Amino acid sequence: MVVFIYENTRGHEHAQKHLEGYHHILQTDGYQAYEKLEGITHVGCWAHCRRKYKEALDSAPAGVDLKQTASYRLFHKINKLFQIEKENADRSYEEIRQIRQVQSKPLVDDFFEDVRECAKVAVDKTKLSEALKYSINQEEKLRVYLEDGRIEISNNRAENAIRPFCVGRRYVLNLFMCLRM
Template structure:
């Protein structure tokens, strides 16, 4: 599972906002934690258009040392801050989530945060009162499957309506135990016909 460094950064921002200007030492420490996060995000912005392979290499070269220093800093600060303070909570969050926060280093296709996923589900969160018809577990599960298919289609440059139409035309005539054939219907399959794709949209 991949952690979200945006959440970690937000906690240091909240720690800064919670501090009075008079708390100079703690204020500086919160800024230090925030600075580690900001450095990592600055690298990600520079690598936005890089290939997954290039992103993977550059992350190991540039982000890994920052993460190592950040981890050492977190261990050093843990006994020096009040555990229940905003800064203490930010440090605790990072240490508890650390194994997940560094997973993005393992593959250039992984994101440093889950902001894109959160944006994808935002329409469903905003419209959750409209989903009250899902009054059974089976109905809710069916809705979740459809929403997942639609959002995955979007992420892969497909027109959701055309893609669903294509699935409904193909699936009734297929052997559902034939996994290689079913794999050809997945949103990222190169076998998906051009009419399902959004013009000038790449995966």
């Protein structure tokens, strides 16, 4: 079931109002408004994390051998996590949890060790430094999926489910603005 509730802003008061009494799992993109929600297991989204490294790769200066960059290395480490999920999607939740502990957890540990090392030398105000900061700030939440086979590695499925509403909303708002002119 998908529920889409539109508000004019992304303020934390809306999340608090709509999720009052909810004390389960909430997987988000790391937006700060959700931090104020108490009694919830906050889960990070590896797709949002991976996207940050893709943006860093895309912003690399011309002539740079991308395969030699930290952005490339970290992006592909995350891809390995997604590959493990894809290969085991038909397993039971308990099997998925066990596979994650054996296969994914060492990769996640290695990823964050690499992130911390890169952060020591990264140039500020670059797409790479943004990706590294995001990873460090979200580390605890990004690790949660390792402990529960019911939790997905990303919130892509939820975002894809609401995309028609968002696209439709923009269309209606644009149409309304054109009609007012």
